[in-house]
Amino acid sequence: xxxxxxxxxxxxxxxxxxxxxxxxxxxxxxxxxxxxxxxxxxxxxxxxxxxxxxxxxxxxxxxxxxxxxxxxxxxxxxxxxxxxxxxxxxxxxxxxxxxxxxxxxxxxxxxxxxxxxxxxxxxxxxxxxxxxxxxxxxxxxxxxxxxxxxxx
Numbered sequence: 001x002x003x004x005x006x007x008x009x010x011x012x013x014x015x016x017x018x019x020x021x022x023x024x025x026x027x028x029x030x031x032x033x034x035x036x037x038x039x040x041x042x043x044x045x046x047x048x049x050x051x052x053x054x055x056x057x058x059x060x061x062x063x064x065x066x067x068x069x070x071x072x073x074x075x076x077x078x079x080x081x082x083x084x085x086x087x088x089x090x091x092x093x094x095x096x097x098x099x100x101x102x103x104x105x106x107x108x109x110x111x112x113x114x115x116x117x118x119x120x121x122x123x124x125x126x127x128x129x130x131x132x133x134x135x136x137x138x139x140x141x142x143x144x145x146x147x148x149x150x151x152x
Contacts (some may be wrong), residue, residue, distance in 0.1 A: 042097040043132040049141055051150040057081055058146055061114040069113040074104040103137060111141055115121035119146040
């Protein structure tokens with residue numbers, strides 16, 4: 001027999017239901033905020049991916065002493081990494097994530113080539129603008145020296 005001064009350990013069904021209700025309420029509040037932020041995540045990922053591929057094309061040009069380039073297809077929201085030696089060949093083709101496009105009104109260059117020293121070839125320096133469905137824009141700067149910059 002238990003004495004009247006002993007307490008039972010555990011939770012009542014009412015306490016568990018209260019906790020579950022709070023979790024459901026917090027989830028219902030958080031999901032719309034996550035959906036609003038998702039296009040910004042896609043834009044950041046696309047900008048980082050393009051920046052990495054620009055630097056990769058530059059690295060391949062220096063290492064192999066062959067001309068590599070990034071060709072931006074502004075109309076179809078994709079780009080290609082090309083080897084421009086003898087017979088042009090596609091090394092990589094990337095389609096931008098859904099909801100992310102090139103801002104063709106602001107983009108100043110569509111073919112980016114690097115010379116054997118890593119500098120941007122004539123006419124290849126400039127800016128590439130990416131835009132998402134929230135009209136947020138991300139810019140990638142290609143300097144004449146070959147420096148590829150993705151500002152925060």
